[in-house]
Amino acid sequence: MPARSAHTDxxxxxxxxxxxxxxxxxxxxxxxxxxxxxxxxxFCRTASLVMGVPDAHIFSTLGRxxxxxxxxxxxxxxxxxxxxxxxxETELVILRVAHLRxxxxxxxxxxxxxxxxxxxxxxxxxxxxxxxxxxxxxxxxALLLAVDQLVLRRDVDDDTWTTVASYFDRRxxxxxxxxxxxxxxxxxxxxxxxxxxxxxx
Numbered sequence: 001m002p003a004r005s006a007h008t009d010x011x012x013x014x015x016x017x018x019x020x021x022x023x024x025x026x027x028x029x030x031x032x033x034x035x036x037x038x039x040x041x042x043f044c045r046t047a048s049l050v051m052g053v054p055d056a057h058i059f060s061t062l063g064r065x066x067x068x069x070x071x072x073x074x075x076x077x078x079x080x081x082x083x084x085x086x087x088x089e090t091e092l093v094i095l096r097v098a099h100l101r102x103x104x105x106x107x108x109x110x111x112x113x114x115x116x117x118x119x120x121x122x123x124x125x126x127x128x129x130x131x132x133x134x135x136x137x138x139x140x141x142a143l144l145l146a147v148d149q150l151v152l153r154r155d156v157d158d159d160t161w162t163t164v165a166s167y168f169d170r171r172x173x174x175x176x177x178x179x180x181x182x183x184x185x186x187x188x189x190x191x192x193x194x195x196x197x198x199x200x201x
Contacts, residue, residue: 026194030060040069051109053198058105061195079179084172088117089143093176094183095119095127096147101187108199139167143176150180 033041040063048056063069080090091114098106111124119127126133131144142163149156156164156177165173189195 023196024194026057026061026196028061028064028193030055030057031064032060036060036063037066040064040066043073051198055198057195057198058109058190061193062189076182079175079182083175083179085168085175085179088114088119089140090179091117091119092127092140092144093147093179095124096130096144097151097180097183098187099128100148100151101184101191103187103190105190105195105197106183106187108197138163146176147180150177151184 031040036044040059044056044059044063047059048054059069062072065072079085080094081087083090085093091110094106094110095114098104098110111119114124126135127144131141131148136144142160146156146160146164149160161173164176168176
């Protein structure tokens with residue numbers, strides 16, 4: 001999994017390059033056809049081909065949960081890629097959560113997805129620097145501040161909420177909270193299971 005532990009203290013993080021750390025072995029090995037079953041195995045193989053990796057470890061590991069995995073896929077897909085929040089904003093949220101949680105697996109995948117919606121390396125470094133970095137649109141700054149508060153405080157202050165609510169409708173506001181919670185929870189899952197990264201540095 002992540003070269004960085006999921007237990008990294010985000011308050012000490014910055015946008016500087018991080019030293020290479022030997023990953024811990026997975027606690028649950030990725031499954032094959034026998035462990036995943038026909039549906040999950042077919043999905044994992046297709047997803048791996050689309051992503052350009054030999055095996056998408058997130059899917060071949062979580063896929064061992066069989067029906068729970070398919071339920072999680074449906075839930076997750078309702079926010080990304082089929083959510084009401086614009087994809088660029090969705091990717092900004094996910095990348096910020098991944099950075100705060102020290103989850104390289106999420107960063108690996110979403111830096112590639114983010115590049116498709118205009119999140120280049122310059123913007124990515126700004127995401128890592130946080131909402132106080134120069135160059136953000138005021139709406140984006142408020143969105144990232146809401147993410148930071150949700151991950152680090154488990155709440156959003158009234159001023160930040162009011163700002164985000166000025167350009168998000170009620171459904172999007174609910175989706176935002178659930179999107180942050182989903183990727184925060186996923187970072188925990190990937191970290192605890194020691195899911196290995198798919199891409200080399």
